[in-house]
Amino acid sequence: MSNTHLFMKSGHIKTPLQNGLGRFIPQLQRITFKFCKSRGxxxxxxxxxxxxxxxxxxxxxxxxxxxxxxxxxxxIMVAEYLNGEKEHLSCHHFNKEEVFKWLSYLTTRSGIPAMRFHKYQHTDYPSIQGVWTPFTHQAPEINVAQFPHEILSKPVNLQPTATDTLLEIFKRTQIKESSEKPEN
Incomplete structure (x- = not known):
């Protein structure tokens, strides 16, 4: 891991002026092309x-x-944004396609400088186990199986559910009550 993040500004994600909620306002205010008329x-x-x-x-x-x-x-391209930020980009030995790509990149940016983002949560004892996903403890056979699969499609829990147990108790009591009823 590099230490370049130590020199970056840090903060939270910001949207300039709620841009895009009503109408989109392009953030690139001015672009200046500095070039030599004869240099390669x-x-x-x-x-x-x-x-x-x-x-x-x-x-x-x-x-x-x-x-x-x-x-x-x-x-050199110098991009100036509505928030007052300036970005200088050297175009030394670029061809016109590269200039166009970088210009479209500068056009779509918001002008907010690149920054290291803060997390919304903080803990003094971070987990060393990694990130949990729903697929963390799944069987690896699922990766190559063709579904429907006989073995993998069987229910894992073979015990009856609470609903099945209650229905069974209800049926037994119905049978018991019908056998105890005296016939007239």
């Missing part, structure tokens, strides 16, 4: 801008798109 590391960003940027702009009218050419720099 920015080639994928330039290809994306030439071919697919207009389609993205039409599909996402609530997102402002900025193009910022910079000399001798590799491509």
């Amino acid at each position: 590391g920015s080639r994928g960003v330039r290809d994306f801008i030439e071919s697919d940027l207009m389609d993205f702009a039409i599909k996402n009218p609530g997102t402002a798109i900025y193009l910022k050419p910079q000399r001798h720099r590799s491509g």
Whole structure:
């Protein structure tokens, strides 16, 4: 197990402004493409801008798109969200498909930074046995059996149920009462 979770923020799952309950509000406010007009590391960003940027702009009218050419720099996407968070993504030697995939990822995010989630329960003595599931103590033969199976389909509890016992007692008392009745 790595220790990277020690440096992450921690908290609970939050939904920005109850998003999706009334209508969906895209959280990506602005996207900035920084690229070089001649450097090879920015080639994928330039290809994306030439071919697919207009389609993205039409599909996402609530997102402002900025193009910022910079000399001798590799491509970078900077996403700014409604909650004020910024995310920088290096696009060094990406092709236009990779740029599109990462852009769709940034578009669908809420802007809340990745965090380590708290559990709602806490115990001072956590279990060392692992997580229980309904299949924990099942017979392993069930995994490869073809149902209906003669042996596995038999009832496990061969003792009569309480209802069966009561019905048997009732029948015995009925028979006993009918045999004790004097016939006139």
